[in-house]
Amino acid sequence: MSPAIRCREITKFFWxxxxxxxxxxxxxxxxxxxxxxxxxxxxxxxxxxxxxxGIVGPNGSGKSTLVRLISTLLLxxxxxxxxxxxxVVKQRLRVRRMINRVSVxxxxxxxxxxxxxxxxxxxxxxxxxxxxxxxxxxxxxxFGFHGDRINQPMENLSRGMQQMVAIARAYFTAPILLxxxxxxxxxxxxxxxxxxxxxxxxxxNHDSTVLxxxxxxxxxxxxxxxxxxxxxxRFVALDTPENLKSQVRGERKEVSLEDVFMExxxxxxxxxx
Amino acid sequence: MSQATAEMKSLYAxxxxxxxxxxxxxGWEIVFMVYNIVNALTIGFIGVTQGKETVLYxxxxxxxxxxxxxxxxxxxxxVSWERWEGTIEYTFMAPVHRFTHLAGMCLYAIIxxxxxxxxxxxxxxxxxxxxxxxxNFLAALVILVVSSFSFIGLGLIAAVLPLMSPExxxxxxxxxxxxLLLISGVYYETSILPSWIRPLSVVSPATYxxxxxxxxxxxxxxxxxxxxxxxxxxxxxxLLIPLGVFIFHxxxxxxxxxxxxxxxx
Numbered sequence: 420m421s422p423a424i425r426c427r428e429i430t431k432f433f434w435x436x437x438x439x440x441x442x443x444x445x446x447x448x449x450x451x452x453x454x455x456x457x458x459x460x461x462x463x464x465x466x467x468x469x470x471x472x473g474i475v476g477p478n479g480s481g482k483s484t485l486v487r488l489i490s491t492l493l494l495x496x497x498x499x500x501x502x503x504x505x506x507v508v509k510q511r512l513r514v515r516r517m518i519n520r521v522s523v524x525x526x527x528x529x530x531x532x533x534x535x536x537x538x539x540x541x542x543x544x545x546x547x548x549x550x551x552x553x554x555x556x557x558x559x560x561x562f563g564f565h566g567d568r569i570n571q572p573m574e575n576l577s578r579g580m581q582q583m584v585a586i587a588r589a590y591f592t593a594p595i596l597l598x599x600x601x602x603x604x605x606x607x608x609x610x611x612x613x614x615x616x617x618x619x620x621x622x623x624n625h626d627s628t629v630l631x632x633x634x635x636x637x638x639x640x641x642x643x644x645x646x647x648x649x650x651x652x653r654f655v656a657l658d659t660p661e662n663l664k665s666q667v668r669g670e671r672k673e674v675s676l677e678d679v680f681m682e683x684x685x686x687x688x689x690x691x692x
Numbered sequence: 693m694s695q696a697t698a699e700m701k702s703l704y705a706x707x708x709x710x711x712x713x714x715x716x717x718x719g720w721e722i723v724f725m726v727y728n729i730v731n732a733l734t735i736g737f738i739g740v741t742q743g744k745e746t747v748l749y750x751x752x753x754x755x756x757x758x759x760x761x762x763x764x765x766x767x768x769x770x771v772s773w774e775r776w777e778g779t780i781e782y783t784f785m786a787p788v789h790r791f792t793h794l795a796g797m798c799l800y801a802i803i804x805x806x807x808x809x810x811x812x813x814x815x816x817x818x819x820x821x822x823x824x825x826x827x828n829f830l831a832a833l834v835i836l837v838v839s840s841f842s843f844i845g846l847g848l849i850a851a852v853l854p855l856m857s858p859e860x861x862x863x864x865x866x867x868x869x870x871x872l873l874l875i876s877g878v879y880y881e882t883s884i885l886p887s888w889i890r891p892l893s894v895v896s897p898a899t900y901x902x903x904x905x906x907x908x909x910x911x912x913x914x915x916x917x918x919x920x921x922x923x924x925x926x927x928x929x930x931l932l933i934p935l936g937v938f939i940f941h942x943x944x945x946x947x948x949x950x951x952x953x954x955x956x957x
Contacts, residue, residue: 433951487954490785494948515787526782528709530716535709542705543786545698572716 421504423596423628424466424489429498431459431484431652458484460652461498468503468595471622471629473643475636475676481652482632483523486600489630490520502596519544519594523601525581529574533559533584536573537591544592554591559583562613579610586617597621599631603638611635615642636676648680655683702788706796707803710766714804725808728758729815735879736820744822748910751816753878756905759809759836760843760898764869766801767794767847772854772862784953790944791937798844806836826912834915835904838925842897845932846872852943858952872898897928 434453459481466472474482487493489500491511500507502514527536534552541551559569562583573581582602589597599618603611619642621627633639639646640660647657656663656679664674667682680686714721732754739746774780783793817824850868854861875889876882876898885893893899904921907913915922947953 484951487781487951492781492785492948492953493951494945496949512787512789515785518785520781520785522781524778526777526779528713528777528779531709531712535712539705539709539712540782540786542701542708543783543788545701545787 420468421501422465423468423470423503424464424472424630425501426462426464426485426489427499429459429462429464429485429488429495429500430457431481431488431493431496432457457652459488459495462652462654464647464654464657466628466630468628469622469626470644471618471631471642473639473646474630474632474649475634475639475646475680476632476649477634480649482649483600484652485649486520486522486598486630486632489596490518490598491515516544517594518596518598519589519592520598520600521582521585521589521602523604525573525578525585527573527581527584530572532570532572533576534569536584537569537588540588540592546592551591555584555587558587558590558617561617562587562610579606582606582614583610586614590617590621593625595627597627597629599629601632601634604634611638618642636680640676646676648676648683650680650684650686699789699792702786702792703796703799706793707800710797710800710804725811728808728812732758732812732816733819736816740820744820745910747820748822749906750879751820751822752906752909753902755809755812755816756902757873757876757878757898758812759805760839760872760901761869762805762808763798763801763840763843764847764850764865764872766804767797767844768850768865768869769854769862770797771851775854775858781954784944790941794848794937794940798840798847801844801847802837802840805840806833809836824909827909828912828914829908831908831913831915831918832905835901835908835918835922835925838922838929839897839901841929842925842932845929845936846897848933848936848940851936852939855940855943855947856952872896875899877902897925897932900925 433456435456437452437454462481462485474485476482484493488495489502489507491507491514494508502517505513505517507514528539531539534555537551537555538548540546541548556569562580564580564583568576568580573584576584582605586602597618602618603614606614615638618629618631622629631639631643643660645658646660646663647654648663649655656666658666660676663676663679667679668674671678732751735754736747736751739750771780774783786793816822846868850865852861853864857864871892875885875892876896877885877893878898882890882893882899900921904918904925907918944953
């Protein structure tokens with residue numbers, strides 16, 4: 420049986436403008452040379468069906484690029500990605516039917532109501548609108564979303580609430596692979612906890628595979644079956660949270676994933692942030 | 693659910709979403725509508741001293757240019773708009789054929805454009821007490837719909853600019869639109885254009901739309917007399933739409949290779 424995700428030697432680079440210095444750049448804005456930035460560097464990855472797989476790493480380490488490659492929003496320069504045996508480039512439409520993604524910034528039409536955004540998503544994903552509403556209400560109520568809030572414009576909702584709606588939207592399309600790209604960044608501790616509980620329930624009740632990227636080492640430790648630590652586009656470690664910690668434990672009693680990151684990369688997590 | 697039904701539902705999703713946005717931005721819609729009406733009236737006043745036929749000639753120009761601008765703008769700006777809202781990645785990773793996505797945007801643009809044009813026509817006719825007794829409204833509607841295809845094709849081609857260059861693409865579409873205004877004989881006959889520009893007016897579909905629309909509304913000409921022009925507009929649409937879809941597809945590949953699909957570009 421094909422794994423949920425299989426990446427072989429996946430590499431993605433971008434051409435970025437050299438920041439250059441002052442006067443020349445201002446006088447000749449088009450003159451700057453471009454340099455190549457390798458965002459994802461020859462990654463191999465296999466995520467079996469049903470797993471919650473975490474990718475942790477600082478800003479700019481390649482987490483979101485990898486999620487975009489899997490979700491057909493970027494084309495790899497080298498290598499191949501398969502989702503349940505389907506190539507994300509050649510069979511992108513089949514892949515898109517199996518996945519959904521929640522990104523760090525909840526992607527909504529801010530003036531439209533919560534429900535108008537959700538019904539748009541339901542129609543795109545072929546979910547009967549009534550069924551979508553029932554499911555959305557059920558999930559949102561679980562997140563403490565009551566009454567007429569579903570008919571309010573998204574811009575009137577807090578960032579945390581918008582993220583809850585994004586998760587409800589991803590969930591009611593019944594993806595067998597859920598891609599969560601820093602879903603809890605910027606949420607208060609309570610909302611964070613609710614999202615984490617929900618991810619665990621989705622796996623439990625719906626047999627979904629979840630790939631989650633996060634800055635939050637405790638979150639990865641708490642909900643992920645396995646965790647990969649990514650740094651400058653490469654995985655520097657990949658194992659269960661417990662095994663990762665035992666690799667660096669030594670004499671210490673308490674070890675966190677942050678300690679693992681520092682030990683393996685030789686750099687301070689906070690400074691990288 | 694068959695594939696065709698699923699695609700039709702997705703197509704409807706884009707139409708419904710855009711009309712929901714119109715509803716939510718109602719204040720702005722009223723502002724734009726009032727501005728369009730006042731603009732058409734201002735242009736109409738230029739011809740008042742020369743008689744009602746000149747007024748009608750000018751307001752038909754303003755009205756058709758308004759319609760074609762809406763089509764062009766709605767289609768070509770769809771990428772910029774979604775980028776601004778931050779929904780571009782969500783829409784582009786939905787399990788929907790790109791053709792369905794674009795067709796949904798175009799269908800909305802046609803319906804929305806026709807509604808606004810009818811309101812505008814009604815307003816100017818009442819204001820100037822214009823007589824449209826001789827007008828052939830059926831022919832006018834057919835011309836409007838047939839012309840839509842070629843402008844949708846042009847809009848699709850222009851839509852790739854914001855896809856390829858998030859910073860400057862949107863501005864470039866406005867330059868393209870302004871050029872069409874200059875060369876297509878919106879408020880004057882193309883024969884008065886300098887000879888070096890005139891060949892451009894021959895290839896602009898708007899030139900033919902305006903001529904045939906004036907023939908239908910001012911002279912009440914039947915469709916049969918305009919068959920040649922209509923066939924030309926239809927053929928242009930059939931050429932430009934697949935070309936637009938193809939170019940859009942290539943631009944999407946470029947955007948996915950270079951990472952320009954995301955919100956910040």
